[in-house]
Amino acid sequence: MNRKIMMLLVVVFMLVAAGCGNNEKQADNSANAPKADEEVTLKIATLIPPMTEILDLVKPLLKEDGVNLEIVVLSDNVQPNNALVNKEVDANFFQHEPYMKQYNEANQSEMVTxxxxxxxxxxxxxxxxxxxxxxxxxxxIAIANDPSNIGRSLVMFEKNGLIKLKEGVGIQATQADITENVKKFKFKEVDLLMLARTLDDVDLVAMTPAYAKPLNLTPKKDALITEGDDSDFVINLVARKDNADSEPIQKLAKRMASPEVKKFLEDNYGDIAIPAF
Known part of the structure; x- marks a missing residue:
């Protein structure tokens, strides 16, 4: 009888010890696991208003979602993509899809809208x-010197009857594709960020409203011609293929396509920036 009791006590002791060991492991794992409400920092590269202003607007809103948005303002239209591809930032906000695709092709990168x-x-x-x-x-006529904006400019001039391009070239057009130029216009290719500064030195400058607005110029009031409403050049939030579906990026996307941003654009940039969501 005493032997049975002793054996039972040994078994109970072993079960208790095993349970304690599991509890300790679980406690260790819990200590090392990230907390559900832990704030995440998200870095995004951008260039100029209204891009920077939109990000400033959504930053406190994202804070409510547990995301600390770090805005990195860069000085040219190549650095934001270099930074994203090299994983120095998590996303960028400055470009349209044709420009992104041309960068991807040239650099074997995988950025996505x-x-x-x-x-x-x-x-x-x-x-x-x-x-x-x-x-x-x-x-x-001054136009941006990157391939996508060269094509964009030439297509705009063709649609307005100033030149003719080879059939079917579309936004892939270069100056070599001009088949008719009755008034012998000379196209000067300039760095995107330098376009506004050429206004005093050339007869005409093709540019986005973000670069025209600091000169108090708007497309509705001041542009001699515009590209129309069927543009493929929407400014997008862009990430890498490997992080585009992550929760922080999706939270950022939701905030950037929010009623607050739409109202901001309509109230402050209604004449130059049309919401695309």
Missing amino acids: VQPIYNAVYGAYSKTYKNMEDMPEGAT
């Missing part, structure tokens, strides 16, 4: 002339 935000109305502006009919033969 997460959320369209707004359509920036593209136009051509002149400090000297009030309409295209006054533009002299041989006039110099």
Whole structure:
């Protein structure tokens, strides 16, 4: 009888010891696991208003979602993609899809569009002339020098009857694709961020409203021509393929496509930036 009691006590002791060991392991695992409400930092690269202003608007809203948004303002239109591809930032907000695709092809990268935000109305502006009919033969026209915006500019000029392009080239067009240029316009390719500064030196400048607005120019009021409402050049929130579906990026996308952002664009940039969501 005593032997049975002793054996029973040994078994009970072993079960209790095993249970304690499991509890200790669970406690260790719980200590090492991230807390459900732990704040996540998300870095996003951008360039100029209204992009920077939209991000400033959503930053406190994202804080409510447990995401600390760190806004990295860069100085040219290549750095934000380099930073994203090199994982120095988690997303960027400055570009349209044709530009992103051309960067991907040139660099074997895998950036993807997460959320369209707004359509920036593209136009051509002149400090000297009030309409295209006054533009002299041989006039110099400044356009952005990256491939997607070269094509965008030339297509805009073709749609407005100023030149003709090879059939079917579309936004892949280059100056070599111009088949008819009756007024012998000269196209000067300039770095995107330098376009606004050329306004004093050329006859016409093709640029997005983000670069025209600091000069107090808007497409509706001041552009001699615009590209129309069927543009494929919406400004997007962009991430990498490997993080685009992550919870923080999706929270950012939701906040950037929120009623607050739509109202901000309509109230402050209604003449140059049309919400795309």
